[in-house]
Amino acid sequence: MNILHYLRAMQGIIGRELWRFVRQRERFIAALVRPLVWLFIFAAGFRATLGVAISPPYETYILYEVYITPGLIGMIQLFNGMQSSLSMVYDREMGSMRILMVCPLPRWFLLMSKLIAGVSVSVLQAYVFLAIAWFYEIEAPWEGYLYILPALILSGVMLGALGLLLSSFIKQLENFAGVMNFVIFPMFFMSTALYPLWKMKESSVLLHNLAHYNPFSQAIELIRFSLYGEFNQYAFFYTLIAFVLFMTIAVIGYNPSKGMMMKKGRG
Amino acid sequence: MKYAILISILLSYLAQAETVFVTLEKDNALAIVDPIAGKLLKTIEIGQRPRGIALSPDYKYLYIATSDDNTVKVFSTNNYQEIAQLPSGEDPETFALNPTGNLLYVSNEDDNLVTVIDVINKKEIAQIKVGVEPEGIAVSPDNQWVISASETTNMIHWIDPKTNKIVENTLVDPRPRAANFTIDSTQLWVTSEIAGTLMILDVNTKQIIKTIRLDIPGVNANKIQPVGVVIDKERRWGYIAIGPANRVAVINAQTLEIEKFLLVGQRVWNLAFSPDQKRLYSTNGRSNDISIIDLENHKVTKSVAVGRFPWGIVAKP
Numbered sequence: 042m043n044i045l046h047y048l049r050a051m052q053g054i055i056g057r058e059l060w061r062f063v064r065q066r067e068r069f070i071a072a073l074v075r076p077l078v079w080l081f082i083f084a085a086g087f088r089a090t091l092g093v094a095i096s097p098p099y100e101t102y103i104l105y106e107v108y109i110t111p112g113l114i115g116m117i118q119l120f121n122g123m124q125s126s127l128s129m130v131y132d133r134e135m136g137s138m139r140i141l142m143v144c145p146l147p148r149w150f151l152l153m154s155k156l157i158a159g160v161s162v163s164v165l166q167a168y169v170f171l172a173i174a175w176f177y178e179i180e181a182p183w184e185g186y187l188y189i190l191p192a193l194i195l196s197g198v199m200l201g202a203l204g205l206l207l208s209s210f211i212k213q214l215e216n217f218a219g220v221m222n223f224v225i226f227p228m229f230f231m232s233t234a235l236y237p238l239w240k241m242k243e244s245s246v247l248l249h250n251l252a253h254y255n256p257f258s259q260a261i262e263l264i265r266f267s268l269y270g271e272f273n274q275y276a277f278f279y280t281l282i283a284f285v286l287f288m289t290i291a292v293i294g295y296n297p298s299k300g301m302m303m304k305k306g307r308g
Numbered sequence: 309m310k311y312a313i314l315i316s317i318l319l320s321y322l323a324q325a326e327t328v329f330v331t332l333e334k335d336n337a338l339a340i341v342d343p344i345a346g347k348l349l350k351t352i353e354i355g356q357r358p359r360g361i362a363l364s365p366d367y368k369y370l371y372i373a374t375s376d377d378n379t380v381k382v383f384s385t386n387n388y389q390e391i392a393q394l395p396s397g398e399d400p401e402t403f404a405l406n407p408t409g410n411l412l413y414v415s416n417e418d419d420n421l422v423t424v425i426d427v428i429n430k431k432e433i434a435q436i437k438v439g440v441e442p443e444g445i446a447v448s449p450d451n452q453w454v455i456s457a458s459e460t461t462n463m464i465h466w467i468d469p470k471t472n473k474i475v476e477n478t479l480v481d482p483r484p485r486a487a488n489f490t491i492d493s494t495q496l497w498v499t500s501e502i503a504g505t506l507m508i509l510d511v512n513t514k515q516i517i518k519t520i521r522l523d524i525p526g527v528n529a530n531k532i533q534p535v536g537v538v539i540d541k542e543r544r545w546g547y548i549a550i551g552p553a554n555r556v557a558v559i560n561a562q563t564l565e566i567e568k569f570l571l572v573g574q575r576v577w578n579l580a581f582s583p584d585q586k587r588l589y590s591t592n593g594r595s596n597d598i599s600i601i602d603l604e605n606h607k608v609t610k611s612v613a614v615g616r617f618p619w620g621i622v623a624k625p
Contacts, residue, residue, distance in 0.1 A: 085526075095611055100346070100609065100610040100611065101571075101572070101599055101600075101608045101609065101610050101611040102554070102571045102572060102573060102595075102599070102608065102611060103571065104571055180607075
């Protein structure tokens with residue numbers, strides 16, 4: 042196996058994902074409509090609620106729309122990660138997963154290629170969302186739009202790895218509704234996407250702690266700080282470690298001899 | 309070559325150097341802020357309940373109304389030492405210097421008076437009876453008019469500075485709080501705290517030519533309590549501090565329409581331009597900070613904690 046084989050495999054996986062993305066333009070638009078609804082409708086109702094205390098990286102009082110924007114980018118990536126895990130379950134049901142897995146390349150590489158393919162779509166969605174937000178006067182310093190790229194890639198692969206991990210547990214497409222209820226919603230609402238940590242502490246210390254240790258929160262904080270040209274070291278390492286952990290479990294999960302598929306097969 | 313670069317950097321830094329002074333009503337102190345770095349430099353005790361503040365035209369002296377000391381104190385801007393105390397009458401809150409800087413007009417809210425002080429000789433030269441609870445006070449840049457706004461009488465009193473007599477009165481919306489002239493002295497902008505309006509008066513006719521309701525979408529009407537008002541030298545934009553609405557309104561001074569609202573700290577009270585008018589500073593009384601607004605982009609760039617109850621603000625190059 043030389044590097045060319047690796048590249049060809051990656052090209053094939055990413056090409057397939059991009060082909061799917063081009064073919065399913067509705068999916069791209071739908072993924073954008075969700076955060077835009079939150080931005081234009083939900084956030085509008087809370088316009089004046091934040092303006093009380095200044096917390097980094099913000100240096101002055103901000104409108105709720107400004108606060109919620111990094112959280113909504115996180116939402117795009119969270120849903121994208123789950124969507125790609127949904128597609129894995131679909132691939133497994135349709136049999137194309139087998140073709141992928143018999144490819145004579147390391148499993149981790151195949152899964153990583155699958156992740157990168159998903160992230161490239163979500164990064165594109167995030168930038169389109171930021172462009173729309175810019176017209177809505179949610180403007181970050183110009184360098185922030187550059188710094189956010191590595192943050193988006195890391196948070197994207199972390200959430201994608203979580204999706205892969207989940208997909209290794211899910212036997213059938215129908216079970217995906219459970220993922221929505223037990224993973225996406227708690228992860229999203231118990232995070233810093235919609236409200237800052239200090240605000241949560243006022244109502245519940247437990248909720249505050251749960252939100253603090255939620256890797257989705259740290260991914261959002263990484264995005265938030267980088268959008269304002271700052272580097273949040275804690276959030277970076279937290280997201281990185283979460284990614285390594287999720288990816289390792291996913292790679293084990295996709296091992297036909299030891300993984301979850303084997304166990305499920307028996308069941 | 310290296311030296312030339314160093315000198316040019318130093319010169320550009322010096323050109324940018326600026327100091328902002330903020331009176332802290334509850335801390336009995338003056339906060340000194342570097343607005344370029346966005347940092348509080350130091351705080352010095354200056355007297356009981358300091359509120360109104362002004363700089364002499366040559367920037368050498370600071371005048372500060374220490375209300376509970378019943379005086380207007382004069383400080384050197386070099387070493388911040390107290391130089392003199394002016395006989396302001398009781399409970400001075402707001403005051404205005406004339407363009408030459410030799411006369412100071414003080415509102416005495418409890419006595420319904422405007423006291424005129426000769427700054428050079430540190431003497432009271434006149435007391436003018438005005439309406440009930442005088443608050444806002446301003447001198448026109450051409451020195452033709454001194455106006456006093458009576459909060460309870462709901463009136464603007466037009467005082468001729470040559471005779472120190474009221475020449476005319478204009479009835480305005482309830483509780484006029486602050487007033488300011490445009491640089492060409494043709495308009496007077498007055499804020500009404502209860503009606504939530506900005507009134508623009510023509511100086512020639514002394515009549516209101518336009519009333520603007522400062523409604524902010526999504527903000528409760530009882531929070532619209534406009535106070536401080538300033539207009540830039542080009543007369544392109546005017547800015548209004550809207551108290552508990554935590555916003556500064558940007559008004560197009562040509563069309564007299566609201567351009568936008570900028571979110572600042574809580575209970576925004578008074579406003580001041582930087583000497584080059586590239587920035588605007590607001591005192592946010594309840595959140596204990598000042599906000600720095602970039603006027604080229606009309607964006608709030610930073611809020612700096614200064615101390616308890618920031619009230620008045622001025623900027624010196």
